[in-house]
Amino acid sequence: MAHLALESASCTSGADGASCTSGAEKRIWYIWHLKVHLAELTTALRDYVGREMPLYLAERLTEHYRNKSRTTGDGPEIYLKREDLGHSGSHKMNNALAQAMIARRFGCSRVVVATGAGQHGVATAAACAKLSLECTVFMGTTDIEKQSSNVLSMKLLGAQREDAAKARGMATEVTLSIGPFKLSERTNKVRQVSSLEGTFQDASSEAIRNWVENLETTYYLSGTVVGPHPSPVMVREFQSVIGKETRKQAKRLWGGKPDVLVACVGSGSNALGLFHEFVGDEDVRLVGVEAAGLGLDSGKHSATLAVGDVGVYHGSMSYLLQDDQGQILRPHSIGVE
Numbered sequence: 001m002a003h004l005a006l007e008s009a010s011c012t013s014g015a016d017g018a019s020c021t022s023g024a025e026k027r028i029w030y031i032w033h034l035k036v037h038l039a040e041l042t043t044a045l046r047d048y049v050g051r052e053m054p055l056y057l058a059e060r061l062t063e064h065y066r067n068k069s070r071t072t073g074d075g076p077e078i079y080l081k082r083e084d085l086g087h088s089g090s091h092k093m094n095n096a097l098a099q100a101m102i103a104r105r106f107g108c109s110r111v112v113v114a115t116g117a118g119q120h121g122v123a124t125a126a127a128c129a130k131l132s133l134e135c136t137v138f139m140g141t142t143d144i145e146k147q148s149s150n151v152l153s154m155k156l157l158g159a160q161r162e163d164a165a166k167a168r169g170m171a172t173e174v175t176l177s178i179g180p181f182k183l184s185e186r187t188n189k190v191r192q193v194s195s196l197e198g199t200f201q202d203a204s205s206e207a208i209r210n211w212v213e214n215l216e217t218t219y220y221l222s223g224t225v226v227g228p229h230p231s232p233v234m235v236r237e238f239q240s241v242i243g244k245e246t247r248k249q250a251k252r253l254w255g256g257k258p259d260v261l262v263a264c265v266g267s268g269s270n271a272l273g274l275f276h277e278f279v280g281d282e283d284v285r286l287v288g289v290e291a292a293g294l295g296l297d298s299g300k301h302s303a304t305l306a307v308g309d310v311g312v313y314h315g316s317m318s319y320l321l322q323d324d325q326g327q328i329l330r331p332h333s334i335g336v337e
């Protein structure tokens, strides 16, 4: 019965502001540990997302490095944890689905989200489609241009695309319905953010603004392990399924543990999802890889942890690329800039 009480509680549990931090945190963990929630999530991860994801022996890559190490004739056996095989095509779904379920138990009817490369937007649109939640995705104009296939996926998963000429004020809005996918009870919107350079930084600021203006109905679904507490802890927890599966699969495949785990670090969610399970294993090396771009001295890279400094972003402490005045510097990326 306890969970029913929560479900009927309004999304505003925090209209008083508490929802954004402490009040919400308690409720999130309460929901997270409910048997009914875990059972529902486990089933959805299996049947909607397609878990577990294979730990795939990359034979040709393994062979390549074996041949390179001619002196000893051996090299690592390289396995890929195939998060790309899940519904919506990336690990982002693990977190999006878990948080969308929490949003629904909070009684929220709407989710807002910011996306850069677009994968978090696609994952959240797919999670909201499953749960009948309205979803508004904020994405910068530059990113929309670069990641048009992901924008198309978001549209297909929802019903509408909404263009706003200006991020704030939304002066000119054009709504296009795109055919047979239109659902009557809910809509997905991709809201184009054209302020400043039209990238993730602008999109996330707009999404947060929109959220705080609509606390009574809306849940802000963070896509990675940055931002104010409890967001990073929550995302790490929801992504830790990656590492847990990896441990079991390694045991099954070669009866041991991986010697080294390597993960790309954009903002850290897949890396922490993989690493967290192994943090206490001293015999497992954890390697996070950031993009050095045109070189760490070039100013054109996205190595925030390697060469960034501690600063404040969206009200929370973080490692940032910033100038002497604490103004945020744009990361360089061949994917999204």
Ligand SMILES: Cc1ncc(COP(=O)(O)O)c(C=O)c1O
Binding pocket: 089, 090, 091, 117, 118, 119, 120, 223, 224, 225, 264, 265, 266, 267, 268, 269, 270, 271
């Ligand atoms: C497929 C994929 N991998 C990795 C990342 C990097 O993000 P994170 O470091 O949070 O995993 C992204 C970001 O959008 C992504 O789409």
